[in-house]
Amino acid sequence: MAGADCLAANDWICGEYVRSRAQELTDATLQHVWITGVSVAIGLLLAFPLALVARRWRPAAGPVLGFTTVLYTVPSLAMYSLLLPVFGVSAAVVVTGLVLYSLTILVRNILAGLDAVPEDAREAARGMGYGPLRLLFGIELPLALPAVMAGLRIATVSAVSLTTVGAIVGYGGLGNLIYEGMNSLFKAQVLTASAICVVLAIAADLLLLGAQRLLTPWTRGRRPARAGRRIWMRAGRAAV
């Protein structure tokens, strides 16, 4: 039995591990996906009004961006620990932490995207009798979409990575398996869970890229919007 051998030998790559723990791996992956998905979705819902407020009242922009930057600077382990007394040991600790991280990226990118909408386009829409709401949803948001999607991709990929640290409170998805594997020195478990994590991050990124292509057909056939690329580059640091 070559399969059992690799478990006994504690090999890094072990097909038998994947076969015998398929259920455990699936459960962990599902937990990982829902924690990430829920967090980014809540982050997006909160980021829009914040970005709009920051845009409407410019004096609010400084404090809003400053506050989210401060949040982004706090390391994830500290963030979850600080939220622990608020929520107790629960998934809410991890979700709240991830929401706060994604806010930073999303508010910034939404704001940058809206700022980059050409004034001519706004004027034209106003001239055609667009009200403020129709202007926002019909003209400004679609034109800001490449920057917003760039932010959403960064936020999602970061969230996939940061969810693993949630293992400290037992809600880390695949991080739980990495944490267990670390304590029992189970190499196959650590490597398999880590690999699935990376695959999840890449899959989510490609999925969002596909969604962006579908939603912004006018950008197809040329390079991705320059503004989006720049934000992507400058945002620089992955949250840890």
Add this chain to the structure above:
Amino acid sequence: MGAVTGAWTWLTTGANWAGTDGVWHRLGEHLYLTVVCLAISCAIALPVGLLLGHLGRGGALAVNVSNAGRAVPTFAVLVLLVLSPLGRYGQWPTIIALVLFAVPPVLTNAYVGMREVDRDVVESARGMGMTGGQLLLRVELPLAFPLIMTGVRTAAVQVVATATLAALPGGGGLGRLITAGFNRYDTAQVVAGALLVAVLALLVEGAFAVASRFADPSRRRRGAVRRSVNSRGTPRRWVTE
């Protein structure tokens, strides 16, 4: 509120600051790791980034290295390195992981900073007969300085944050206060440790922000321009143009 007062009591108890598991020792470990890893990362990434930016080559590498770094969970890398044969060599797995995650921001920002130097300025410097080396050191480097420093600051904050996680697989640093608190179900210690880590990260960020402002070689000449950019109400490093 109980957690806050608990953390305060923990922080104001002298015994928690002394000894091998005390705050001072852990803070020392954390700072040591940060300084060593930041120095190694800069020594690797700055020359490569500056040279690639100067030559205008390898842009895809310089930028993608950052994006790839985001997809790989830091925690996973730390654990993988500790379980690997390298795990036998004390602090080395931690140092390697920290350097791996600190290199991308330095590299990317150095590259982008060099590439974004006004092409007209570069052309006129060439027209004046400057050699490649002179151009790099006397024109491009000073103009790219703010962005290069942004990269170094980003890396510093990254190292502080990653070093915290290194406590999970048993490395040193302030993260150990948090993990020890979790092991003992001592919420006060968990919160106190987390506060210390957060304050350290913010102090490092702030110190680098101040340092890069004062060390900027073109600060005096460009002061007026800088202020007008800042009046948009956004921190300078995030300004897209």
